[in-house]
Structure formats: C-alpha cells, structure tokens
Amino acid sequence: MRYNWTVEEIEALFDQPFNDLMFQAQQSHRANFNPNEVQLSTLLSIKTGGCPEDCKYCPQSSRYTTEVESELLMKKEEVMKAALIAKQKGASRFCMGAAWREPKGRAFDLVLDMIREVKAMDMEACATLGMLTAEQASKLKEAGLDYYNHNIDTDPDYYQEIISTRSYEDRLDTLKNVRAEGMSVCCGGIVGMGESSRNRAAMITQLARMSPHPESVPINMLVKVEGTPMQDVADLDPFDFIRTIAVARITMPTSHVRLSAGRDVMSEEMQSLCFLAGANSIFYGEKLLTTGNQDAEKDQQLFKRLGIRPEEQPTPSSRRIANA
Ligand code: SAM
Numbered sequence: 001m002r003y004n005w006t007v008e009e010i011e012a013l014f015d016q017p018f019n020d021l022m023f024q025a026q027q028s029h030r031a032n033f034n035p036n037e038v039q040l041s042t043l044l045s046i047k048t049g050g051c052p053e054d055c056k057y058c059p060q061s062s063r064y065t066t067e068v069e070s071e072l073l074m075k076k077e078e079v080m081k082a083a084l085i086a087k088q089k090g091a092s093r094f095c096m097g098a099a100w101r102e103p104k105g106r107a108f109d110l111v112l113d114m115i116r117e118v119k120a121m122d123m124e125a126c127a128t129l130g131m132l133t134a135e136q137a138s139k140l141k142e143a144g145l146d147y148y149n150h151n152i153d154t155d156p157d158y159y160q161e162i163i164s165t166r167s168y169e170d171r172l173d174t175l176k177n178v179r180a181e182g183m184s185v186c187c188g189g190i191v192g193m194g195e196s197s198r199n200r201a202a203m204i205t206q207l208a209r210m211s212p213h214p215e216s217v218p219i220n221m222l223v224k225v226e227g228t229p230m231q232d233v234a235d236l237d238p239f240d241f242i243r244t245i246a247v248a249r250i251t252m253p254t255s256h257v258r259l260s261a262g263r264d265v266m267s268e269e270m271q272s273l274c275f276l277a278g279a280n281s282i283f284y285g286e287k288l289l290t291t292g293n294q295d296a297e298k299d300q301q302l303f304k305r306l307g308i309r310p311e312e313q314p315t316p317s318s319r320r321i322a323n324a
C-alpha cells in the first residue's frame with residue numbers, strides 16, 4: 001500500500017483523460033471489492049443546530065440564519081426507532097451526528113447509551129460529535145462504536161477560508177485519538193466550496209497519506225444552504241466531482257469511498273458514473289443531517305436497474321466463530 005503520494009502525483013491522476021482515469025479507477029476497484037456492491041449508512045441528527053463553530057458550509061452553525069432550528073439532544077427511544085427503521089430498510093450502519101464543537105457532560109453519557117443500544121440491534125455504529133479527547137475516544141470504543149466520522153473538510157491551505165474556530169491540526173488530533181483506540185476512521189471532505197483543482201488534489205493527498213488510510217472516505221458535494229456564507233458559491237463541474245471519487249478510489253484502494261452529500265440533486269446517470277469511478281458506499285434514507293437525500297425507494301430502484309446489491313454487514317466475530 002502506498003502512503004507517500006505527492007500533490008503533483010495526485011494532480012497528474014486528476015488531469016488524465018476522463019476515460020483513462022475511469023479505467024484505472026475500475027481496475028483498482030475490481031482488484032479490491034465486488035464492483036456490484038454498495039455499503040449503506042443511514043444518518044440521524046441526534047442534536048441539531050445551535051453549534052458554536054463557524055464552518056461556512058454548515059446550516060447548523062448558530063452564526064448564520066438558516067431554516068435550521070436549534071434542538072435538544074434527542075431521546076434515546078426516538079433514536080432507537082430511527083435505527084430500527086434504518087435496519088429494516090437495509091442499512092448496515094447507523095451514524096449519529098451532533099452539532100457540537102465537542103461532546104460534554106451528561107449529553108456524552110447519553111450518546112454512549114445510544115451507541116450501546118445500536119450495537120445491541122446488530123448494526124454497525126458510527127458517530128460524529130466533533131473534537132474528541134483521548135479519554136472520550138476510549139469511552140466511545142468501550143461503548144462499542146465501530147466508526148468515528150471526522151472530516152478534514154478541505155485542503156489545509158484552503159482551510160482558513162472555511163473555518164476559523166478550530167484548526168486543521170485539532171482535526172488531526174481527534175483522528176489520532178480515534179485511531180489509538182482501534183476504531184475505524186471515517187474521514188473525507190467537501191468539494192464545490194470554491195476551491196481550486198490544486199486544493200482538491202491536496203485534500204485527497206492528505207487523506208491518501210494517512211497511514212492506515214481512513215476505512216471510509218466520504219466525498220461530499222457542497223449542499224448550498226440558504227443563509228450560509230456558501231449559499232451562492234459557483235457550481236463545480238460534475239466531472240470534477242466524479243474525478244475526485246476516482247482519484248480517491250485509486251489512491252485509497254481498500255477504503256470504502258462514499259458518494260455522500262449532494263446526491264439528491266444528482267441525476268441517476270451521474271450517480272452511476274460515481275459508482276463506476278469506484279464509489280461503493282452511500283448515505284441511505286430520506287435525510288442527511290438537516291438537508292434532504294434521495295428517497296430509499298428510489299435508491300432501491302436505481303440499484304435494481306444497475307444490478308447493484310447492498311453490501312452485507314460483516315458478521316460479528318462472535319457469531320462467525322459460533323457458526324464455524
Ligand atoms: N459537528 C461535528 C463536526 O463538525 O465535526 C459533526 C457534524 S458535521 C455536520 C459533519 C460533517 O458534515 C462536516 O465536517 C462536513 O464535512 C459535512 N457537512 C456539513 N454541512 C455540509 C454541507 N452543507 N454540504 C456538505 N457537507 C456538509
């Protein structure tokens with residue numbers, strides 16, 4: 001496995017003719033995965049809005065006036081209802097998101113409880129709660145958390161244009177704490193925020209230089225939400241989005257690359273090009289955190305037309321041994 005990518009090398013991957021890039025991405029995909037399987041993760045915002053951070057893309061920041069209202073942490077029973085529906089619809093992973101800078105106090109203990117219950121339902125559990133200390137990471141691991149999502153969001157050189165309330169290095173510290181506990185890392189970024197093609201290549205370089213690579217790499221197309229400073233940013237060329245997925249696939253060959261936010265405004269043809277480029281995971285269910293996502297039924301229909309199957313959840317080791 002390669003971890004020593006340079007920005008120039010990754011730019012060269014991006015700059016290939018589209019068909020060559022797609023071919024290379026397919027080769028990498030087929031060497032490592034069943035090309036007709038896609039992993040399904042369902043998101044739930046367990047604590048919405050009122051966030052003190054100033055991430056310019058985010059409708060949940062209290063600094064911008066958007067339609068998102070600040071809510072309290074959801075009750076565990078409600079969260080479990082949503083997890084059960086996600087499981088029944090075929091999701092293998094349930095991801096709980098909170099609009100926090102970092103988890104604190106009793107609310108954190110309540111989230112630990114939610115994680116234990118999701119695990120008891122035999123689903124993979126993921127959470128995205130902001131920055132973590134080593135101690136918090138350890139408690140999450142103990143509660144059974146499989147994945148922690150914490151994105152680098154963008155190229156470190158573009159970062160200060162997007163967020164001022166926490167540094168890029170803070171993000172790396174959190175990722176280090178997650179890794180140290182042996183949890184799987186879900187880490188990616190957002191494109192379409194007015195960044196240059198060099199910035200996109202540099203963002204993928206950062207991810208591809210992580211050793212080990214994040215197990216899950218969400219590539220988000222910016223959702224332009226009214227009221228955020230990014231509401232009017234120019235559209236990204238859709239082919240540049242597909243190229244970003246392909247380059248992530250080539251440089252992180254054994255990671256799941258997730259076609260993430262922005263999918264509800266993509267045509268089915270565009271989504272299938274993303275799958276061809278090596279995306280093998282999606283957010284599944286009507287909502288992301290606060291914005292809309294493709295309907296689950298529509299996804300099922302598209303999968304049928306493309307001959308794609310949902311990837312099965314890995315059998316827990318205890319059951320594997322019992323069944324052996
Ligand atoms: N508050 C925590 C944090 O920021 O670490 C967790 C939740 S936060 C909403 C998770 C991620 O969602 C962000 O890092 C960002 O990559 C993504 N995100 C937020 N708003 C988005 C938008 N409008 N378009 C695309 N991605 C977005």
Ligand code: DTB
Nearest residue numbers: 097128218260261288289290291
């Ligand atoms: C990620 O990379 N994308 C998800 C998840 N991780 C938490 C969030 C997308 C949020 C899109 C805007 C919203 O719905 O609020």
Ligand code: SF4
Nearest residue numbers: 051053055058061099
């Ligand atoms: Fe808060 Fe996370 Fe949104 Fe940033 S991305 S404003 S930290 S909820």
